[in-house]
Amino acid sequence: MLKISRSHYNSLRQHGEETYPHECCGVLLGQMEREARVVTSVARCGNTRDDSPHNRYNIDPKELIRIQREGRERGEDIVGFYHSHPDHPARWSQTDLAEAHWFSCSYVITSVEQGKAAITNSFELAGSDENDKQLLDERLEVA
Amino acid sequence: MPKIHIPTPLRQYAGKQPSVQVEAGTIGDALSHLVSQHPDLRRHLYTDDGKLRAFVNVYLNDEDVRYLQKEATAVHESDTISIVPSIAGGR
Numbered sequence: 001m002l003k004i005s006r007s008h009y010n011s012l013r014q015h016g017e018e019t020y021p022h023e024c025c026g027v028l029l030g031q032m033e034r035e036a037r038v039v040t041s042v043a044r045c046g047n048t049r050d051d052s053p054h055n056r057y058n059i060d061p062k063e064l065i066r067i068q069r070e071g072r073e074r075g076e077d078i079v080g081f082y083h084s085h086p087d088h089p090a091r092w093s094q095t096d097l098a099e100a101h102w103f104s105c106s107y108v109i110t111s112v113e114q115g116k117a118a119i120t121n122s123f124e125l126a127g128s129d130e131n132d133k134q135l136l137d138e139r140l141e142v143a
Numbered sequence: 144m145p146k147i148h149i150p151t152p153l154r155q156y157a158g159k160q161p162s163v164q165v166e167a168g169t170i171g172d173a174l175s176h177l178v179s180q181h182p183d184l185r186r187h188l189y190t191d192d193g194k195l196r197a198f199v200n201v202y203l204n205d206e207d208v209r210y211l212q213k214e215a216t217a218v219h220e221s222d223t224i225s226i227v228p229s230i231a232g233g234r
Contacts, residue, residue, distance in 0.1 A: 023233055049233070056233035061200040061207065065225050068148070072161075078151050081230050088234040101198050101228035103152035125152075129186060130196075 001036040001139040002080065002106045002122045004028075008042045009142045013110050013117035015044055016084030020115045022053035027064065028080040028106060029071040036141070037079040037106050043067045056095070057083045080106030080122075087112070090119040092135040100125045100135060107135060147177055147224040156183035170201060171214030173224055188226070198229040 015024040025047050030040040045063050049056040059081070068078060081102070090111040092100075100107060103125050110120040122140040127133035144164040149157045157163055158181065165180070167173035174195075178185040188199055195201070201208045202225040208216045218224065 025230070027230075049231075052233070056231070058229070058231040061202060061225075061227040061229070062205055064227055064230065065202055065205065068225075077161075083232060085234040093232070093234050095234070096232035099198070099229060099231040099233075101152070102150065102230065105152065107232075 001141060002028075002039065002108070002124075003033075003036050003141045003143065004039040006142055008039055009120070011042055012082045012108065013120055015082075016086075016110045016112040016117050017115055019047070019053075019084065020112050021086045023047055023049075023055065023057040023084050023086065025057040025059050025081065025083040027059070027067050027078060028082060028108065029067070029074075029076040030079045031075075031077060032079065039079060040076055041071070041074070042082075043071075054086060055088075078102070078105065080108060082108035082110070084110045084112045084117075087114065090121040092123055097133065097135050100133065101130075103127065103133070106138065108140070144220065145173055145218045145222045145224060147173060147226065150226055150228055152228065153184060153187055153226065156187060157181045167218050169214060169218055170203060170208050170216045170224065173218055174201070174214070200227040200229060201225070202227060 027043040030038045045059045048058045090109045111118045123135040124138045165176040
């Protein structure tokens with residue numbers, strides 16, 4: 001399960017509206033509680049895939065290192081990532097799965113239809129390694 | 144000693160530690176010592192033929208070692224090494 005405040009939820013959806021028709025991306029920071037990842041901050045990132053931003057995203061590892069360092073100073077860990085699918089369902093694609101490597105983290109996807117954020121879903125990257133990984137539907141609790 | 148930051152998905156294979164200090168003169172030495180201390184990390188960082196997996200980015204401070212001397216990049220006492228699995232995807 002992923003727990004996120006209404007304001008953080010709104011901000012990641014709004015990011016997708018702002019970058020439409022391109023994919024947005026960002027990092028979710030927070031803590032792991034008993035059975036849930038809890039988001040306490042959201043960090044927007046640039047999409048380095050300027051060759052194909054309408055259907056691909058990539059976060060610069062250098063940007064992630066900075067976000068991670070700043071999070072550490074606040075006692076936060078990386079708990080997941082988000083991105084948007086312009087005019088496409090909020091479901092993971094084969095590309096999303098192939099490029100997912102942060103096990104036990106949440107991957108949040110928002111469909112942005114004609115510039116408006118529609119559905120937001122969250123998936124946990126489960127499995128033990130690249131051979132058995134799966135993106136599983138998980139409950140997204142917005143409060 | 145140089146410190147290696149371990150990303151959240153790999154901490155379970157490194158004694159649940161967020162970072163590990165290793166004696167090392169190069170990036171290659173540092174990673175080699177890391178997987179010697181924590182053998183379960185090896186398959187997550189390296190392919191079966193011993194190459195660093197393509198989606199595993201290794202940074203020395205703020206520099207991608209691919210653009211330095213790769214595994215021969217020199218590491219100094221107060222340096223920080225970050226292991227950063229790629230974050231990418233798309234519809």
